[in-house]
Amino acid sequence: MQLFPCPFCGPRDETEFHYGGEAGNVRPEGANVSADFWANYLWFRANPTGPSREIWMHMTCGEFFVMTRDASTHVVADSSPNSGREP
Amino acid sequence: MSARRLDRGGSDIDRSRPLEFAFDGQKVDGFHGDTIASALLASNIRIVARSFKHHRPRGVWGAGVEEPNALVDVADLGRLTPNVRATVAPARPGLVARSVNASPTARADRYAFLDRFARFIPAGFYYKTFLWPNWRSYENRIRAMAGLGRVDPASVAGGRADQINAHCDLLVVGAGPAGLAAALQAGSAGASTILVDDGARPGGSLRHRAGVIDGAAAIDWAEAAVAELKRQGVEYLPSTTAFGVYDHNLVGLAQRRGEARPDTLWRVRARHVIVAAGAIERPLPFANNDLPGIMSADAALIYLRRYGVIVGERIVVATNNDSAYEVADALAEAGAAVTVIDSRANGRAGKLASDVRFGRRLTSARGRQVVEGAMLNDGATIAADCILVSGGWTPTVHLFCQARGKLAWRDELAAFAPAGPTSLLSVAGAAAGAISLADTLASGAKAAREFCGGAAPIPVSAGRENTLRIDPIWSSAERTDRVWIDYQSDVTAKDVELAARENFVSVEHLKRYTTLGMATDQGKTSNIGGLALMAEITGRQIAEVGTTTYRPPYAPTSFASLAGLRGGALMSPLKRLPLEAAHRARGAVFREYGGWLRPAYYGGGPGEPQIQEEARQARRSAAIFDASTLGKIEVVGPQAAEFVDFIYYNAMSTLRPGRCRYGLMLSESGIVFDDGVLARLGEDRFLVSCSSSHVGAVHARLEEWRQDRFDRKRLFIHNATSHLATVTVSGPRAKALLSELALRIDLDDSALPHMAVCDGDFQGGEMRVARVSFTGDRSYEISVPADRAEDLWMQLIELGKRFEAAVIGVEALMILRAEKGYIGIGKDTDGATMPHDLGMAGPRERRLDEYVGRRSLFTEEATRADRRQLVGLSVSAGEPPLATGAHGVEAVGSKQRSIGYVTSSYMSPTLGFPIALGLIERGASRRGEAVDIRHLGEMRRATIGAPCAFDLGGTRLNA
Structure with missing residues (x-):
């Protein structure tokens, strides 16, 4: 069981977390989003072997955050709050 | 008579406490402190089990967890535990042990x-031979002949297993010389330390190998060290096996509790782990080496x-290294006639009461059922009742390898040992390849110092140090006789050779093809022998052949301890209603x-008549229903209106305060995710109601978009x-009923029309009423704080008597909503249903702004003409309802193809005929057409219609 650092609560067992997908998957918007572009947003992921930037949710505090970890060695390099869209 | 108990000696037994237990129907005497195996040996019981495949007689091989042979099923205190290692399990008075894979007895x-x-x-052989007609026709009979212990379904664990979570700076695995030295160092440095050992008493090899540490006998030093550690606050867990290292240094420990209590699982998160698990002695290859x-x-x-x-009277000790000489000397001193057969030209000199023959090897063991003698490569034979072998030592590197440690072959050990520590785990003592006691103690102390410092002096050993000087002997491919490599899986050298011949030369293939190392002992005594033989056959070095992957658990671990409390009703605990007691009181x-645990119907009985009556009465007068499980998520703030527009498929910001609107939430792939009514409580305040079973998921999704x-x-x-x-109070008499309740709200339809919401007052506390209907009748949803629910409920029931109101359960509500064609998400929709499949195409056509899932509604897939669409399905009056899940089918040539299925189906007491909903291809354009419905081979006809079968005009909402 991995140990993940929630930026708000500190290190917790991975069972407290929910995977939210790869970070940086920007939602395409507007009138002319092609089917391929949209499919890319929905389904296609890099799924790297090695360093991976990921969105995780800490279910007990409800915060989504960005975690950088190695998908192969499971070493966590960094976790930081998700800034959201500030006005 | 060969093996027997001596009159004196035995550090672990208490001769003042004799005990008696049964093995294969035979009475066995022992002492408190004995293992089952030591008591069997003391009683000279040689055959203790039968081998897995060939049913060869087998005796005790080892004295610990690595034991491949002496497996027994143990019945004790009303509990049967299969496949127990007799070498580990304590003997207890009254215990009943039975050998595995033997019928009626091992003998x-x-x-x-x-x-x-x-x-x-x-x-x-089995997989190649029993191919026709298929393996299944033989499997049961073959499995009955081959196998290990038996499970008794009637015997359940005594109570739930405890589970403990712990954190520490340092976890030391093994309380032998290296582990104790490490723990003493860590304890002196003030590090929080847990010391775990699979033996009942501390010391490991110090309990039986001679030595002097810090001026004391080794065994006394070990006992004193543990006492000192306890004083320092180190947690010492005996009879506990560290069975697995998982991500980020989570270590699983199985603590044996005895007294037929289930094992306790420890989940220890350690900053650092020192593995001082020792080494395991290997067999030597010679014919019949399994007797x-x-x-x-x-x-x-x-x-x-x-x-x-003492395990025999005339003992042959066969060795290729120095470590067996202490054994030979001790047995000779205890009165056995000992002959040492040393494969090396020059053995160790020393005080030897025994006959030593250098440069000789065993070629075979003689004897039918048990050992009767040994034959040497010089043609000599020696009569013996016991052959002791030492083929060298395999460091116990399992935990290290599970933690992704890398191994290196070391010629001076003839074994794989850790190449170096990982960042979170280091290895010390014999597990790291140390041979002498001084090196073992030093490596333990050094490993701890590197992690946490510490200034305790390194324990000093005195006297002659251990040496190894191993000359490896591996099995040879030329042999024609039967040399066992893996005792427990019954794998011989010839099986390995066959695997090589059939090109299963990779170690992982060798393992799976021959089952070498795949038994419950996981090849602790056998893997290296198999690898060495494969190396020889394929002309490689052992280091090139490599090892198979080490995976947890190190030793068999009970499911009861892994499950802990998570079983039965606690496997997935149900959510309970605040009104549960009131519902129970009504039967x-x-x-x-x-x-959620919810009332299906009231009054007991078979169900269907009660459900039908509840649904009928709800339409006649009024229904009172506990809808507390309905999700209630508040969305508050200046961005709330913008937010709900984005979240919902339907435009919601146009809603006026005090009004409600039904809407769908989609996933980004355009699939209907949830439905429900959104209430606008104020300009910046909305209340999302969502499906009962879906609240957590909806809440998480709303949070994700918010953030x-x-x-x-x-x-x-x-x-x-x-x-x-x-x-909820629903039905034609709902308003009359509610007006009797003092809620201080205006119930007039001009003030509170259908799809309106208002706040009121119930007994001086907050209360909210919403005109929202899931039955198709006039309905009021009344919400109060959970601690007021019982008062509200009792008052409504009491008032309801005057109006002949029915208290209805979930089943009756399902009938009422299906009569109206109202959907249940996940019941009347599936993982492909989009909003326009439910007849709600409006927002898709009109909305131009962004909302979740929008783009997915315009893909090629979303615009197909043959999508499955929500329909009503009717059958003739007098026929029974359709089966839920039955498929609509159409003929394609001589075969049938599914065109959808029945999602909900009920008998409608109000209409007097069955009603059903379904998802059917092109359903919306096929109204009036007949469709074949197939269920379990039976064919019926149904007519496609609108989902709504009752009150088509919706007049009852305001009646």
């Missing part, structure tokens, strides 16, 4: 004849010094609905589901 096994056919049963009476030399010393048992029959694209300081989301209880 007189009726399948013993199988061994005579052994040469026709090589590796892979009972052939044992590990080190195990024989353990039985002598810890249990006062509610409870069922699980989406994780991803909104200003989290201007938008808040709060799940108030458990805070509020909701009771």
Whole structure:
């Protein structure tokens, strides 16, 4: 069981977390989003072997955050709050 | 008579406390402190089990967890535990042990004849032979003949297993010399330390190998060290096996509790782990090297010094290294006639009461049922009742390898040992390849110092140091006789050779093809022998062949301890209603609905008549229903209106305060995710109601979007589901009933029309009423704080009597909503349903702004003409309802193709005929057409219609 650092609560067992997908998957918007572009947003992921930037949710505090970890060695390099869209 | 208990000696037994237990129907005497195996040896019981495949007689090989042979099923205190290692399990008075894979007993096994056919049963035999007509037709009979212990379903664990979570700076695995030295160092440095050992008493090899540490006898030093550690606050866990290292140094420990209590699982999160798990002695290859009476030399010393048992009278000690000489000397001193057969030209000199023959090897063991003698490569034979072998030592690197440590082959050990520590785990002592006691103690102390410092002096050993000087002997491919490599899986050298011949030369293939190392002992004594043989056959070095992957658990771990409390009703605990006691008082029959325990119907009985009556009465007068499980999520803030527009498929910001609107939530792939009514409580305040079983998922999704694209300081989301209880009053007499209740609200339809919401007052506390209907009748959803729910409920029931109101359960509500064609998400929709499949195409056509899932509604898939669409399905009056899940079918040539299925189906008491909903291809354009419905081979006809079968004009909403 991995140990993940929630930026708000500190290190917790991975069972407290929910995977939210790869970070940086920007939602395409507007009138002319092609089917391929949209499919890319929905389904296609890099799924790297090695360093991976990921969105995780800490279910007990409800915060989504960005975690950088190695998908192969499971070493966590960094976790930081998700800034959201500030006005 | 050969093996026996001596009159004196045995550090682990208490001769003042004799005990008696049964093995294969035979009475066995022992002492408190004995293991089952030591007591069996003391009683000279040589054959303790039958081998897995060939039913060969087998005796005790070792004295610890590595034991491949002596497996027994143990019945004790009303509990049967299969496949227990007799070498580990304590003997207890009254315990009943039975050998595995033997019938009726290990001594007189009726399948013993199988061994005579052994040469026709090589590796892979069963899978190659029993192909026709298929493996399944033979499997049961073959499995009955081959196998290990039996499970008794009637015997359940005594109580639930405890589970403990712990954190520490340092976890030391093994309380032998290296582990104790490490723990003493860590304790002196003030590091929080847990010391775990699979033995009942501390010391490991110090309990039976001679030595002097800090001026004391080794065993006394070990006991004193543990006392000192306890003083320092180190947690010492005896009888506990560290069975697995998982991500980020989570270590699983199985603590044996005895007294038939289930094992306790410890989940220890350690900053650092030191593995000081020692090493395991290997067998030597010679013909019939599996006969009972052939044992590990080190195990024989353990039985002598810890249990006062001498394993034979005329003993041959076969060795290729120095470590067996202490064994030979001790047994000779205890009165056995000992002959040492040393494969090396020059053995170790020393005080030897025994006959030593250098440069000789064993070629075979003689004897039918048990060892009777040994034959040497010089043609000599020696009569013996016991052969002790020492083929070298395999460091116990399992935990290190599970933690992704890398191994290196070391010629001076003839074994793989850790190449170096990982960042989170280091290895010390014999597990790291140390041989002398001084090196072992130093490596333990050094490993701890590197992690946490510490200034305790390194324990000093005195006297002659251990040496190894191993000359490896591996099995050779030329042999034509039967040399066992893996005792427990019954794998011989010839099986390995066959695997090589059939090109299963990779170690992972070798393992799977021959089952080498795949038994419950996971090849602790056998893997290296198999690898070495494969190396020889394929002309490689052992280091090139490599090892198979080490995976947890190190030793068999009980499911009961892994499950802990998570079983039965606690496996997935149900959510309970605040009104549960009131429902029980009315005789509610409870069922699980989406994780909630809810009343299905009231009054007991078979169900269907009660359900039909509840649904009928609800339409006639009024229904009172506990709707507390309905999700209630508040969305608050200046961005709330923008947010709900984005979240919902339907435009919601146009809603006026005090009004409600039904809407769908989609996933980004355009699939209907949830439905429900959104209430606008104020300009900046909305209340999302969602499906009972879906609240958690909806809440998480709303949070995700809030944090991803909104200003989290201007938008808040709060799940108030458990805070509020909701009771629904529905039906033609609902308004009359409610007006009797003092709620201080204007119930007039001009003030509170259908799809309006208002706040009121119930007994001086907050209350909210919403005109929302899931029945198609005039309905009021009344929400109060959960602690007021019972008062509200009792008052409504009391008032309801005057109006002949029915209290209805979930089943009756399902009928009412299906009559109206109202959907249940996940019941009347599936993972492909989009909003326009439900007849709600409006927003898709009109909305131009962004909302979740929008783009997905315009893909090629979303615009197909043959999508499955929601329909009503009717059958003739007098026919029974359609089966839920039955498929609509159409003929394609001679075959049938599914065109959809029935999603909901009920008998409608109000209409007097069955009603059903379904998802059918092109359903919306096929109204009036007949469709074939197939269920379990039976064909019926149904007519496609609108989903709504009752009150088409919707006049009852305001009646």
